[in-house]
Amino acid sequence: xxxxxxxxxxxxxxxxxxxxxxxxxxxxxxxxxxxxxxxxxxxxxxxxxxxxxxxxxxxxxxxxxxxxxxxxxxxxxxxxxxxxxxxxxxxxxxxxxxxxxxxxxxxxxxxxxxxxxxxxxxxxxxxxxxxxxxxxxxxxxxxxxxxxxxxxxxxxxxxxxxxxxxxxxxxxxxxxxxxxxxxxxxxxxxxxxxxxxxxxxxxxxxxxxxxxxxxxxxxxxxxxxxxxxxxxxxxxxxxxxxxxxxxxxxxxxxxxxxxxxxxxxxxxxxxxxxxxxxxxxxxxxxxxxxxxxxxxxxxxxxxxxxxxxxxxxxxxxxxxxxxxxxxxxxxxxxxxxxxxxxxxxxxxxxxxxxxxxxxxxxxxxxxxxxxxxxxxxxxxxxxxxxxxxxxxxxxxxxxxxxxxxxxxxxxxxxxxxxxxxx
Amino acid sequence: xxxxxxxxxxxxxxxxxxxxxxxxxxxxxxxxxxxxxxxxxxxxxxxxxxxxxxxxxxxxxxxxxxxxxxxxxxxxxxxxxxxxxxxxxxxxxxxxxxxxxxxxxxxxxxxxxxxxxxxxxxxxxxxxxxxxxxxxxxxxxxxxxxxxxxxxxxxxxxxxxxxxxxxxxxxxxxxxxxxxxxxxxxxxxxxxxxxxxxxxxxxxxxxxxxxxxxxxxxxxxxxxxxxxxxxxxxxxxxxxxxxxxxxxxxxxxxxxxxxxxxxxxxxxxxxxxxxxxxxxxxxxxxxxxxxxxxxxxxxxxxxxxxxxxxxxxxxxxxxxxxxxxxxxxxxxxx
Numbered sequence: 001x002x003x004x005x006x007x008x009x010x011x012x013x014x015x016x017x018x019x020x021x022x023x024x025x026x027x028x029x030x031x032x033x034x035x036x037x038x039x040x041x042x043x044x045x046x047x048x049x050x051x052x053x054x055x056x057x058x059x060x061x062x063x064x065x066x067x068x069x070x071x072x073x074x075x076x077x078x079x080x081x082x083x084x085x086x087x088x089x090x091x092x093x094x095x096x097x098x099x100x101x102x103x104x105x106x107x108x109x110x111x112x113x114x115x116x117x118x119x120x121x122x123x124x125x126x127x128x129x130x131x132x133x134x135x136x137x138x139x140x141x142x143x144x145x146x147x148x149x150x151x152x153x154x155x156x157x158x159x160x161x162x163x164x165x166x167x168x169x170x171x172x173x174x175x176x177x178x179x180x181x182x183x184x185x186x187x188x189x190x191x192x193x194x195x196x197x198x199x200x201x202x203x204x205x206x207x208x209x210x211x212x213x214x215x216x217x218x219x220x221x222x223x224x225x226x227x228x229x230x231x232x233x234x235x236x237x238x239x240x241x242x243x244x245x246x247x248x249x250x251x252x253x254x255x256x257x258x259x260x261x262x263x264x265x266x267x268x269x270x271x272x273x274x275x276x277x278x279x280x281x282x283x284x285x286x287x288x289x290x291x292x293x294x295x296x297x298x299x300x301x302x303x304x305x306x307x308x309x310x311x312x313x314x315x316x317x318x319x320x321x322x323x324x325x326x327x328x329x330x331x332x333x334x335x336x337x338x339x340x341x342x343x344x345x346x347x348x349x350x351x352x353x354x355x356x357x358x359x360x361x362x363x364x365x366x367x368x369x370x371x372x373x374x375x376x377x378x379x380x381x382x383x384x385x386x387x388x389x390x391x392x393x394x395x396x397x398x399x400x401x402x403x404x405x406x407x408x409x410x411x412x413x414x415x416x417x418x419x420x421x422x
Numbered sequence: 423x424x425x426x427x428x429x430x431x432x433x434x435x436x437x438x439x440x441x442x443x444x445x446x447x448x449x450x451x452x453x454x455x456x457x458x459x460x461x462x463x464x465x466x467x468x469x470x471x472x473x474x475x476x477x478x479x480x481x482x483x484x485x486x487x488x489x490x491x492x493x494x495x496x497x498x499x500x501x502x503x504x505x506x507x508x509x510x511x512x513x514x515x516x517x518x519x520x521x522x523x524x525x526x527x528x529x530x531x532x533x534x535x536x537x538x539x540x541x542x543x544x545x546x547x548x549x550x551x552x553x554x555x556x557x558x559x560x561x562x563x564x565x566x567x568x569x570x571x572x573x574x575x576x577x578x579x580x581x582x583x584x585x586x587x588x589x590x591x592x593x594x595x596x597x598x599x600x601x602x603x604x605x606x607x608x609x610x611x612x613x614x615x616x617x618x619x620x621x622x623x624x625x626x627x628x629x630x631x632x633x634x635x636x637x638x639x640x641x642x643x644x645x646x647x648x649x650x651x652x653x654x655x656x657x658x659x660x661x662x663x664x665x666x667x668x669x670x671x672x673x674x675x676x677x678x679x680x681x682x683x684x685x686x687x688x689x690x691x692x693x694x695x696x697x698x699x700x701x702x703x704x705x706x707x708x709x710x711x712x713x714x715x716x717x718x719x720x721x722x723x724x725x726x727x728x729x730x731x732x733x734x735x736x737x738x739x740x741x742x743x744x745x746x747x748x749x750x751x752x753x754x755x756x
Contacts, residue, residue: 057529059463059536123745135725183743189529190461191743194670198736201667209729323663327540330533388548395544401537402517405530 003416007342010412014350021353031239033356034349035311038246041348042304044332045253045341050297052339052415053266054290055273056185059193061326063200064298065305066317067176068169070207070214072306073157073315075165076224080156088152091144098140102133145212154215162226166306173302174295176203181294185287200326207317214317221314229313246307250345253300257341262418269293270339270417324394328355331400337411346413358396362389425705427577433696439585439654441692442592446647447665448672448684449599450640456616456679456754457636458518460531465644465669466662467542468510472645473652473661474546476502477557484560495557496587499649503642510641511634513538539662547659554656557649584653591646596685599639603681608635616679664732668695671735675742677753686750695734698725 022030043061050056083089110126113119148155180199184192207214214220222229227241260266271279272286280286309315328351336347366389404411447465454462479498487494517534564583603609608631615622615632623629648661668691676687702723726734742749 055527055529057532127741131725183740187743187747189527190532191674193463193529193532194461194667194674195736195739195743198667198671198732198739201732202730202736205730205732209727323536323543324540327536330536334533384551388551391544391547393544395541395548398537398540398542398544401540402534405534405537406517406520409524409526409530 007413010346014346014353017350017353021357028235028239031236031243033353035239035243035246036308036356037349037352038243038250039304039308039311040329040332040352041250041345042246042253042307043301043329044336044344044348045250045257046297046300046304047329047333048336048338048341048344049257049260049293049300051333052337052344053261053269053273054293055189056290056294056297057189057193058196058294058297059323059326060180060196060198060200061301061329062320063196063203064173064176064301065308065325066200066203066207066320067173068166068302068305068307069309069315070317071169071172071302072162072165072310073214073220073223074155075158075160075168076162076310077157077159077220079159080152080154083148083152083155086147086151088144088148088155091147092155095137095140095144098137102137106130106133145210148212154212154220162224162310166226166303166310169306170299170302173305174299177295177298178291181291185290185294197323200320204317204320207320214315217316217318219314219316223310223313223315225310225313242311249303249307254341254345261341267418324397327397327401328352331397331404334404334409334411335400337413337415339415340411340413343411343413343415347411355393358393359390362392365389366392424577425708427579428704429700431577431580433693433700435579435581435585437693437696438689439588439692440695441689442588443647443651443665443688444668444672444692445685445688446592446595446643447669448676448688449596449681450643451669452673452676452679452681452684452753453612453636454640455673457612457619457633458522458531459619460528460535461670462640463532463535463666464513464538464542465640466666467539467546468506468641468644469648469651469665470546470659470662471509471542471648472502472506472641473557473648473657474550474659475505475645476649477550477555477652477657480557480559487561492587493558493561493563493583493653495559495649495653496584499646502649503645506645507638507641510637510644514633514637543659543662550657550659552659554658557653557657582654584650588650588654591650595643595646596682599681608632612636667732667739668692668735671739671742674753675738675749677749677751680749680751680753683749683751683753690750691735691738694738695731698734699728699731700724 018030018034021033025033043065046064047058047061050058106126106129109129110122112122112125117125176199180192180195184195208216210216211218225238225242226245228238230238232238233241268279268284269289271282272284272289276286329348332347332351333344334347335351336345337343363386366385370385447469450468451462451465454460454465476495476499479502480495483498484494486497490497517538518531521530521534566581566583566586567578568581569578603613611622611627612632612635614625614627615629619629622632651661651665652658669688672687672691673684674687675690676683676685706723748754
């Protein structure tokens with residue numbers, strides 16, 4: 001089969017590329033890059049089920065990554081005694097009570113049509129009550145947040161094991177996805193794209209400005225690893241161990257997704273993706289299934305994001321650039337081949353290697369441009385040429401997306417519909 | 423009365439300014455949505471690009487404005503608009519038209535438009551650098567301070583020259599668009615294609631022409647909005663970043679495919695943003711004496727802290743999607 005041969009050739013080429021990187025940049029750098037690429041591979045697997053299996057356009061991957069990272073940070077960072085000794089916990093508990101009460105009230109009002117309130121009035125009432133409840137809760141939170149920031153800096157963490165942090169990162173990302181999907185999945189994919197982009201921006205704004213929760217721009221470090229950290233056993237060994245953990249996760253996720261793809265569930269998803277009307281007429285609950293797979297993909301993104309943030313050992317909310325990093329993952333998936341799990345992993349490794357290697361390449365290229373310009377045309381290069389050169393990488397991501405869409409819409413490893421022999 | 427003047431400055435004028443910008447952007451988005459049926463994510467960056475073209479033109483011919491007594495960037499704006507419209511048509515030719523033939527899912531276009539977004543973003547930042555720049559190069563920004571006719575207010579209503587130009591331009595553009603869509607043959611063809619593309623094609627409407635016109639209008643308005651916004655504040659390469667979500671919200675709130683809806687939506691979103699971050703405590707201050715003692719007036723009552731401004735269009739979007747997905751003016755739901 002030519003498909004298998006092609007796959008072997010592509011993976012062999014990728015292997016050669018990785019060996020070259022290892023030889024030229026050294027083992028510590030190579031393992032770091034591979035570990036990061038493996039985290040991106042988890043993100044790509046999450047996206048490939050949303051886009052490849054179900055055709056859902058998620059433009060807010062960075063938002064889910066940030067959620068996963070923030071949850072991991074909060075759960076695994078050592079606890080902050082200043083916070084627990086202050087009045088912060090009591091205050092936060094009070095805010096939580098207010099919040100629960102407010103949510104209960106809003107939900108109750110939104111169900112008012114059951115007791116005969118007309119729908120228009122119910123909507124108006126819900127909006128008013130929600131607005132008022134929001135103001136009350138915000139007014140409750142404000143002094144507590146100020147107090148925590150003044151007395152303890154931020155609430156610190158809970159000192160829980162890392163794997164628990166990753167798992168909860170996935171769960172919270174799934175909750176965010178449930179909220180978005182609930183509103184947008186009944187409409188066309190464009191609305192989902194806009195809404196996910198919006199929620200990514202909002203998550204970033206919240207993480208960046210809630211100093212009491214995340215220390216905002218001051219960043220939190222060092223984050224714990226599920227394996228011994230470089231300080232204990234050296235860079236290569238610890239990073240390899242980390243890579244082993246993420247690799248095992250990828251294998252497990254891959255096997256599960258592969259089974260799902262061949263299962264009736266996967267067939268149903270493809271049917272919904274390819275022809276919504278006919279699958280609806282066969283009795284499939286299209287929106288419910290879509291919500292299911294959207295949440296599932298976002299959970300994977302939350303876990304992948306948690307692993308990515310943990311690996312970098314620093315939680316920096318301003319480091320998440322919604323559009324650019326999201327589309328790095330998108331390039332991985334559509335270049336690798338949407339709907340093909342091996343394609344997603346292949347794409348993640350290949351694109352991440354190219355992405356990291358393009359940084360010195362872009363700088364070198366612009367160094368040449370600068371020297372030519374200065375010597376031949378007496379051109380005065382701007383002082384920030386290096387930071388501008390890195391913007392070229394954004395251009396290249398955009399160009400790759402459009403070219404792949406036009407010339408190879410199926411990607412390097414196209415989706416293979418399962419064949420049943422019987 | 424100082425408080426009222428403050429309110430006019432901070433809400434009525436500021437909201438009107440940002441609302442006009444959103445309205446012009448949203449018209450382009452809504453037209454592309456109506457004719458080509460996809461959410462054009464590159465619109466914010468087309469605005470940045472238009473502003474950047476205007477900046478380059480102004481930097482090359484800084485003295486043009488003095489002949490007419492208007493800012494040079496505004497005088498050169500038509501040139502920038504034409505150039506941006508050409509760029510828009512070029513982008514369509516290279517990136518969107520090849521996909522149109524292939525009978526793909528509409529969401530593929532959204533993705534292509536994001537690819538275009540990233541490309542424009544990369545190029546503009548490469549050439550413009552990250553810093554903010556003034557579009558007033560050789561001329562001075564006129565600031566008008568209107569005295570209130572009565573003695574009570576010491577504060578003055580402050581309005582700048584670019585703001586006045588923006589209001590005039592928006593009004594003219596909306597009226598012109600209205601006349602174009604209702605009176606001209608091409609405008610009617612556009613509306614027909616928006617309602618039913620297949621029917622429009624079989625009844626002999628030149629759909630290529632309609633698509634081109636759509637890009638011309640969208641590109642020109644994007645350039646105008648970007649330039650006028652940059653005139654009012656400064657030109658920043660990441661201008662599109664904060665403007666994309668409000669524009670989409672405006673187009674959807676107004677009703678997708680409805681140019682007038684886009685105008686309404688633009689002002690709704692613009693005013694919602696300014697009202698949400700406005701400090702209402704200032705308006706309550708004059709009544710402090712007449713209030714009973716037990717009410718302790720807080721120094722700041724705002725719905726949303728300024729750094730969370732981006733949540734406002736999103737919340738509006740969510741509300742409208744739940745409550746009335748067609749938008750205010752009954753647009754399409756795709």
